[in-house]
Amino acid sequence: MDTKEKILAESMELFAINGYDGTSMTKIAEKVGIKKPSLYAHYKSKETLFIDVTKAMADNNVDFVRRSLDVQAPNVKTVLYHSFKTHIQDLISDDASNQFYNRFMHYPPEGLENELTAYVEQSEKQANRLLENVIAKGQASQEVTKELHAKSMAHTYFCLIEGLADETTIYTSDEIERHAESAWMVFWRGVRA
Amino acid sequence: MDTKEKILAESMELFAINGYDGTSMTKIAEKVGIKKPSLYAHYKSKETLFIDVTKAMADNNVDFVRRSLDVQAPNVKTVLYHSFKTHIQDLISDDASNQFYNRFMHYPPEGLENELTAYVEQSEKQANRLLENVIAKGQASQEVTKELHAKSMAHTYFCLIEGLADETTIYTSDEIERHAESAWMVFWRGVRA
DNA sequence: GTCTATACGGCGATAGAC
DNA sequence: GTCTATCGCCGTATAGAC
Numbered sequence: 507m508d509t510k511e512k513i514l515a516e517s518m519e520l521f522a523i524n525g526y527d528g529t530s531m532t533k534i535a536e537k538v539g540i541k542k543p544s545l546y547a548h549y550k551s552k553e554t555l556f557i558d559v560t561k562a563m564a565d566n567n568v569d570f571v572r573r574s575l576d577v578q579a580p581n582v583k584t585v586l587y588h589s590f591k592t593h594i595q596d597l598i599s600d601d602a603s604n605q606f607y608n609r610f611m612h613y614p615p616e617g618l619e620n621e622l623t624a625y626v627e628q629s630e631k632q633a634n635r636l637l638e639n640v641i642a643k644g645q646a647s648q649e650v651t652k653e654l655h656a657k658s659m660a661h662t663y664f665c666l667i668e669g670l671a672d673e674t675t676i677y678t679s680d681e682i683e684r685h686a687e688s689a690w691m692v693f694w695r696g697v698r699a
Numbered sequence: 700m701d702t703k704e705k706i707l708a709e710s711m712e713l714f715a716i717n718g719y720d721g722t723s724m725t726k727i728a729e730k731v732g733i734k735k736p737s738l739y740a741h742y743k744s745k746e747t748l749f750i751d752v753t754k755a756m757a758d759n760n761v762d763f764v765r766r767s768l769d770v771q772a773p774n775v776k777t778v779l780y781h782s783f784k785t786h787i788q789d790l791i792s793d794d795a796s797n798q799f800y801n802r803f804m805h806y807p808p809e810g811l812e813n814e815l816t817a818y819v820e821q822s823e824k825q826a827n828r829l830l831e832n833v834i835a836k837g838q839a840s841q842e843v844t845k846e847l848h849a850k851s852m853a854h855t856y857f858c859l860i861e862g863l864a865d866e867t868t869i870y871t872s873d874e875i876e877r878h879a880e881s882a883w884m885v886f887w888r889g890v891r892a
Numbered sequence: 893g894t895c896t897a898t899a900c901g902g903c904g905a906t907a908g909a910c
Numbered sequence: 911g912t913c914t915a916t917c918g919c920c921g922t923a924t925a926g927a928c
Contacts, residue, residue: 524809527721527921528720530921530922531923541896542923543923543924543925544893546923552923612869613806613868616718626869653884654884655881658881661881662885662886664862665858665862665866665882666859668865669858669859669862670858673858675805676820684851688847688848688851689854692890695889696885697885723904724905725902736905736915741911744904745904
């Protein structure tokens, strides 16, 4: 991992834990093991660094969703449940990248909204489409109701994931897991054929 | 409205729109119509001001949930749907207090977490209990399934609301309303008897 | 690419007159 | 309670030597 990549990785963790304004270039440099001015040899400003981190995290999220759905299983319900559980395990794992996502994807730092919103929106739509395809398969195989649109159900699925993600700052892992189990049951009862 | 109340109201709007670090005491003073040092005659620091605002917003939220459920209706489904719609209307109304809530309730500024998390958690549990009672009534009247706990279903309900709230920064009001309608249908199909 | 040294500005907060 | 003036600090960013 070269210096530029290390700056990206270390600053991501600091941003996730301490927020944008709570993370100074000095602290990033310390964590990387260089001095502050050296950062500017790789990124022309704190803002451009943050933008690069955010875009990488948005891309990671799409990959994560893709991998969570890429599983052989006898039916669509099992695929969906597996993906749901994978998301929850990620939420409670205290992974910095996950915290970064929750913290910034919908509330970027002041002044960067215009730079980031379009990118984030597009990546979320990609993730939504991946799930939509799975649900549509479930409709074709008579597992999932046709009274609702696959796209809508996919959207509701992610609403639940996001609602649960927001809880991580308040509730314990055990509570999140119980809430998640309930949310899954309501969801599946709501979409099954 | 005396000066102290005005400081509370105006700073809430600025915090909601520009974030904690993005809102300086100078800007708050300007919006109130006084000079920065005068603020310190009413609040001893920026942090204590923010804490007061947050607690007021947490209380407001409990009241909001209570009012949204306080409606005469022929059955529990109608009460729940009315409450759901009331929440969504609030989300898309671009109300600053709503934005404040979404922004800070789960990610308070650095250093204020310990001061605020317990208060927020308690207020959320109050709101949850209000909804839980309504759902329990629905179980008693055979409208809502007894296969799931009332508390769990209440929790899932709020997960959906929160997931939809997070979307307000990206999607348009029309899209939110459509997503909300789908989320409601999945939810009701999932909890009905 | 990395360093030391520094410029420049805005921040929260206070002193003290009125 | 409100003001003017100011303190002390820390932020991003740059200059220029190695």
